[in-house]
Amino acid sequence: MSSRRPYIAVAFVLAAFILTGTAAKCAASEITTKFIEAFDANDHDTMIAIVETNKAKVPAEVSSIIEEAQKAQSQDEKESHFYMAEMMAKIYMDSTGDTAPLLEVKRKSFDAKLTASERPAPVDGVYIIELPKAAADTKNVFRPNSIVIKKGSTVRWVNKDTVAHVFASMPVIGKGGISAPMLQPGESWEYKFDKPGEYFYICFIHHAMIGKITVEE
Ligand SMILES: [Cu+2]
CATH class of the missing domain: 2.60.40.420 (Cupredoxins -  blue copper proteins)
Incomplete structure (x- = not known):
């Protein structure tokens, strides 16, 4: 995947969120909504400030963005949500040293690319x-x-x-x-x-x- 593609997908889906009203459409909290707006404005300092002033709430925010990603219908929408969760989790890690939310994003986005897990029968053990x-x-x-x-x-x-x-x-x-x-x-x-x-x-x-x-x- 080229490095540009996720940005294009994110911008597209985020524009759709903002136009249709984020809260109603995807149940995003105020923190996530503001974070997305800052992202959309390419305002990295504000993104960092939002994470830093809401540190205690960020892990739960990241989890709920992951849930939205898992529920998303289209692949682009899924990737955009995971991308947003990853950015929030990265900023959180840089600011707190806590890697747990970022690893959770990585695991869940990996899972989302797999087919449903199977319990196959072993052949000769x-x-x-x-x-x-x-x-x-x-x-x-x-x-x-x-x-x-x-x-x-x-x-x-x-x-x-x-x-x-x-x-x-x-x-x-x-x-x-x-x-x-x-x-x-x-x-x-x-x-x-x-x-x-x-x-x-x-x-x-x-x-x-x-x-x-x-x-x-
Ligand atoms: Cu190979």
Whole structure:
């Protein structure tokens, strides 16, 4: 994604909010409404001031923007809400040192890009995730891209694609541990999950190629 695109999407959706009345349309609080107005005016100092004078309320504000993002109908609207939540959370982190709201935004926006999580049946005790060959509607994907497994289970990624993929955990937002070598076509790699938690992972070559393993106790 180019760096300009989110700005265009944000500006478009925010303009729609302001024109239609933010409070009525998306139940945004006064803090969020003011923050959005400052954003729209490209007034970074005011954005910082709003966060700093409302520090105690910002984590809840960020959570409610995330909820709006999750409810959004269109992809652009979703991305714009996540983008706004991320900016508020970043300013909050810079001002307080508290990373929790920002990590929450990152986790939830990651989740929003995944399909509903599945509880597949293991094959000979191993859960299989395919990296399928590119087709008209699928290219550079993990399939399934989000699964729930029990602690102690092994997952095997099988590269059925005609190109190589290399992927690893994103330990800042979830658990570390997944660290595949460069998987050439036909190769596979497996990992045993001994610790419960959420494992978000990404292909280093194709950044839209993401997946998640949720490991239950
Ligand atoms: Cu890839």
